[in-house]
Amino acid sequence: MIYIADYGNDRIVKLNSNENNSQVVASRSEYGNRIIQLFQPTDITIDKKNDSLIICDWGNRRVVRWSSQNDNNVQILISDIDCYGITMDKNGNLYVSDYKKDEVRQWTKGEVNGTIIAGGNGKGNNLNQLNWPTFIFVDQDGSLYVSDNNNHRVMKWIKDAKQGIIVAGGHGQGNNLTQLSNPHGIFVDHLNNVYVADFGNHRIVRWSSGSKEGSIIVGGNGEGKQQNQLNGPIGLSMDCEGHFYVVDHRNNRIRKFLVDLD
Numbered sequence: 001m002i003y004i005a006d007y008g009n010d011r012i013v014k015l016n017s018n019e020n021n022s023q024v025v026a027s028r029s030e031y032g033n034r035i036i037q038l039f040q041p042t043d044i045t046i047d048k049k050n051d052s053l054i055i056c057d058w059g060n061r062r063v064v065r066w067s068s069q070n071d072n073n074v075q076i077l078i079s080d081i082d083c084y085g086i087t088m089d090k091n092g093n094l095y096v097s098d099y100k101k102d103e104v105r106q107w108t109k110g111e112v113n114g115t116i117i118a119g120g121n122g123k124g125n126n127l128n129q130l131n132w133p134t135f136i137f138v139d140q141d142g143s144l145y146v147s148d149n150n151n152h153r154v155m156k157w158i159k160d161a162k163q164g165i166i167v168a169g170g171h172g173q174g175n176n177l178t179q180l181s182n183p184h185g186i187f188v189d190h191l192n193n194v195y196v197a198d199f200g201n202h203r204i205v206r207w208s209s210g211s212k213e214g215s216i217i218v219g220g221n222g223e224g225k226q227q228n229q230l231n232g233p234i235g236l237s238m239d240c241e242g243h244f245y246v247v248d249h250r251n252n253r254i255r256k257f258l259v260d261l262d
Contacts, residue, residue, distance in 0.1 A: 001014055001015070001016060002014070002015040002016075002237070002245055002254070003015075003025070003044050003046065003053065004022075004044075004235075004247070004254065005041040005042055005043055005044045005055070005056070005235075006041070007040050007041060007042060007058075008040075010027055010030065010031035010037070010038045010039055010040060010041070010059075011024050011026060011027045011028065011038060011041075012024070012025050012026035012027065012038070012041060012044055012053060012055060012066070013025065015254070025053070025066075025068070026038060026053060026055060026066045026071075027041075028071070031059065033060050035064075035074050035076070036071070036072065036074055037060075038055065038057050038059075038060070038064075039057060039058070039059030039060045040058045040059035041055050041056060041057055041058060041059075042056050042058040042083070042084050042085070043055075043056040043083075043084065043085050043086045043087075043135065043235075044056070044086065045086050045087050045088045045094075046088075047065070047088060047092070049092060050065070051067070051068045051069060052065050052066060052067050052068055053065070053066045053068060054066075054077065054086060054088065054094065055086075056083040056084060056085065056086045056096065057083075058083060058084065061079070061080060061081055061082060061083070062076055062077075062078060062079050062080070062081065062083075063076075063077045063078040063081065063083055063086065063094075063096060064076050064077060065077050077094070077107075078096065078107070078114075081096065081098055082098050082099055082100035082101065083096050083097065083098060083099075084097050084098075084099045084133065084134045084135070085097040085133070085134050085135040085136040085147070086136070087136050087137060087138050088138075089138045089142060090140065092109060093106050093107065093108050093109075094106070094107040095107075095117075095136055095138060095144065096114070096136075097133040097134060097135070097136050097146065098133070099132045099133055099134065099149075101119075101120070102119045102120070102121075102122065102123045102124075102129065102130040102131060102132065102133060103116050103118065103119035103120035103130065103133070104116070104117055104118040104119060104130075104133060104136055104144060104146055104157075105117065117144060117157060118130065118133070118144055118146055118155070118157040118164060119133060119146075125151045126163075127155075127163040127164055127165070127166075128162060128163040128164070130146060130148050130151070130155070131148060131149070131150040131151045132148075132149040132150040133146050133147065133148055133149065134147045134149045134183070134184050135147045135184055135185045135186055135197075135235075135236075136186070137186045137187060137188055139188050139192075141158075141159070142159040143156055143157065143158050143159060144156070144157040144159075145157075145167070145186050145188055145194065146164070147183040147184055147185070147186050147196070148183070149182050149183060149184070150182070151169075151170070152169050152170070152171075152172060152173045152174075152179065152180045152181060152182065152183065153166050153168060153169035153170035153180060153183070154166070154167050154168035154169060154180070154183055154186055154194055154196055154207075155167070167194050167207060167209075168180060168183070168194050168196050168205070168207040168214060169183065169196075173200070175201045176213075177205075177213040177214050177215070177216075178212065178213045178214075180196060180198050180200075180201070180205070180214075181198060181199065181200025181201045182199045182200045183196045183197065183198055183199065184197045184199045184233070184234045184235070184236075185197035185233070185234055185235045185236030185237075185246075185247065186236060187236050187237060187238050187244075189238070191208075191209065192209040193206050193207065193208050193209065194206070194207045194209075195207075195217070195236060195238075195244070196214070196236075197233040197234055197235065197236045197246065197247075198233070199232055199233060199234060199249075200232075201219075201220065202219050202220070202221075202222065202223045202224075202229065202230045202231055202232065202233065203216050203218060203219035203220035203230060203233070204216070204217050204218035204219055204230070204233060204236065204244070204246060204257075205217070206259075217244075217257075217259055218230065218233075218244070218246060218255070218257050218259075219233065223250075225251045230246065230248050230251070230255070231248060231249070231250035231251045232248075232249040232250040232251075233246050233247065233248055233249060234247045234249040235247030235249075238259075241258075242258060242259055242260070243256055243257065243258055243259075244256070244257045244258075244259050
């Protein structure tokens with residue numbers, strides 16, 4: 001199953017990729033700020049333990065939990081936050097990027113304010129700063145990866161670190177293999193390869209661990225809607241069989257690719 005934050009339609013959609021059909025699973029009415037409504041959601045993570053979806057309700061500046069079994073069972077987890085990306089680690093800790101405060105916070109169960117674990121030192125391009133963080137990813141070791149959008153780089157923050165490490169980009173905005181342009185979705189595989197939805201360059205790029213440049217695995221053939229093209233890719237995910245799912249934003253479609261991870 002694939003869950004999609006359908007930003008323009010103010011809803012969450014569940015897609016069965018094998019049967020090519022979809023179902024609205026959160027917010028079936030028009031946009032709004034009532035508890036059962038969403039307004040331009042940007043990201044979603046699955047809480048398997050509690051059988052629920054946790055949604056970054058971007059337009060309403062909140063994070064909500066939506067029961068998978070009951071449409072009316074909705075809970076506001078975090079209010080007054082300019083959230084963009086959201087994820088959860090293997091221990092059930094929640095991570096949320098705040099693009100206006102240029103930080104990522106971690107919430108443990110029962111915590112109210114969360115703890116800053118990346119950024120939080122003002123807007124900037126130093127290693128302890130972020131500039132408009134978007135999507136995030138946490139690996140099995142608890143390291144946090146952040147798409148540092150306006151710095152055109154991806155940062156890795158090892159658990160309890162005071163500053164991050166550049167693992168992709170960081171050489172200004174551009175389309176060289178050492179550069180990114182407003183990176184969005186990210187995914188890290190078991191070999192610590194970092195996959196980036198390179199939004200402004202209309203491509204998906206893989207950065208091997210320790211590499212100084214990336215390699216294009218999808219797109220990179222200019223902006224367009226042909227089979228070998230993307231147009232503003234945003235979301236990025238992968239299943240256990242090595243299939244990549246790309247939210248091809250400006251083409252209003254989800255693309256599926258088989259990528260050799262070895």
